[in-house]
Amino acid sequence: CHRVQESLLSSSSGFSNYRGILNWCVIMLVLSNARLFLENLIKYGILVDPIQVVSLFLKDPYSWPALCLIIVSNVFILAALHIERRLAMETISEKVGTLLHTLNLTSILCFPVVVVLVVQSITPVGSTFTLGIHTILFLKLFSYRDVNKWCRELRQRKAQTLKRSHSYCQPSTLIHPSTSSWCGMYYFVFAPTLCYELNFPRSPRIRKRFLLRRLFEMLFFMQLLVGLIQQWMVPTIQNSMKPFKDMNYSRIIERLLKLAVSIRLLFLFIPFYFLNRKKANVVSNLMQVKLINFYFSLRNSETVTYFWQNWNIPVHRWCIRHFYKPMLKRGVKKGMAQTAVFFASAFFHEYLVSVPLKMFRLWAFMGMMAQLPLAWFVSKFLRGNYGNAAVWISLIIGQPIAVLMYVHDYYILNYEGGERPD
Incomplete structure (x- = not known):
């Protein structure tokens, strides 16, 4: 009886305790990635070059168009501040203020596009950085206006309520802290949030040791990111051009799978977890703003909708506050409002990719819009681990396809028949 009981216990534990299998999977994952790193070093040598990073932002050392665009963005900030001051003092009407705000916000997005497309000395990386700054500024000033x-x-x-109750009310202008001085305006511009508040929660002091640790971690992971891109991603992308040109499908799939591993590590784990989180900590500490939670666990996402809602918390909160809920209040159905949010997100993804490359292929737009039917399918038919697996498959395969499509088209338009791009 004792032996039978032991056998039953061992058989039952074999179906519930997966620790050995998980350890085996982790070890195999580490060994397989170590082999890829070693193969890369043997084949290409050390490709990390910090000086080369500067050339990504500057094509001409005497022309800095990206920096000039960032400096010019102050014009839009001060214009929004001036418009709100006039509206607060009631020297202009709401209709005129709305028109001026609309022109100002439209200029924030259109002006850098014109400069990027006309000026030849601006690089794609510098263009992306500049357009990202203007996009953030657009969202901030939109919230500020609302x-x-x-x-x-x-x-x-x-x-009006006081007038109905026949109470005495002395008229006064409404001047908020941000509209009273430009210091309050720039405090919001540099604050780690996209949603404007009349009074931001403040921390009592700057934690210097904490700040130094976060700065060191941010600089370390930034250098790690750049090094991995130069050592791992660039050779893989460069070697993908010939298979695409020859339409060698087996080699295309091999390049795609190899790139998928690096993209998951470089663009999910390092930038959006470490860099964004450390950057938010640094800025919040310097400005003495109480840090809002910018990160939720994404690895256990069981639906595509949950992943994209928590992928970028500041953007998600802005969309809910200034886009999604106002549409619902105007009578728009929930499904249409969600589609509109996806459409806006797809537009800005395309804006930040196609304009710097000076070509409009809509791969980023179509990739984001493809998330809609995928999100419906996963939420409708897949649950638990199956839903989580579907989310990860879409991310691991989808982004490398978009990257290779853009790089291939950029290579064909700019380097076909000439030197290979850096």
């Missing part, structure tokens, strides 16, 4: 408008509407409703 919140101030909501406050004015609230003040008007309170004034």
Whole structure:
């Protein structure tokens, strides 16, 4: 009886304890990636060159168009501040203010596009960085305009309520902390959030030791990211051009799978977890803003919708506050509002990719819009581990395809018949 009981216990534990299998998978994963690293070093040598990073931002050492565009962005910030001051003092009407804000916000997105397409000395990396700054500024000033408008509407409703109750109300202009000085405006511009608040939660002091640790970690992971891109991704992408040109499907798939491993490590784990989190900690500490949670666990996402909602928390909160909920209040159906949010996200992805490359192939746009039917299918038919597997398959395969498509088209347009791109 004792032996039978031991056998039953061992057989039952064999179906519930997967620790050995998980350890085996982790060891095999480490060994397989170590082999890829070793193969890369043997084949290409050491390709890491910090000086080469500077050339990605500057094509001409005497022409700095990307930096000039960032400096010019102050014009749009001060224009928004001036418009809100006039609206607060009631020297212009709401319709005129809305028109001026619309022109200002449109200029934030259109002006750098014109410069990028016309000026030849600006590089794709410098263009992407500049357009990213202008996109963040667009979202911030949009929130700034909305919140101030909501406050004015609230003040008007309170004034009308007092008039109905025949109470005495002395008229006064509504001047918020941000509209009273440009210091408050720039505080919001540099704050690690896209959603404007009248009063940001403040921390009592700057933690110097914490700040130094976060700065060191951020610089370390930034250098690691650049080194891995130069050593791992660039050779893989360069060697993908000939298979694409010859339409060698087996070699294309091999390049795609090899690139998928590096992209998952470089663009999910390092930038969005370490760099963004450390950067938010550094900026919040310097500005004495209480840090909002910018990161949720994404590895256990069981639906595509949950992953994209928590992929970038500041952007998600902005979309909910200034795009999704206002559409619902206007009577738009929930499904249409979600589709509109995906459409806006796809537009900005295409904006940040196609414009710097000076070609419009819509791969990023179509990739983001393809998430809609995938999200519906996963939420409808797949649950638990199956849903999580579907999320990871879409991410691991989808982004490398888009990267190779853009690089291939850029190579054909700019380097076909000439030297290979750096």
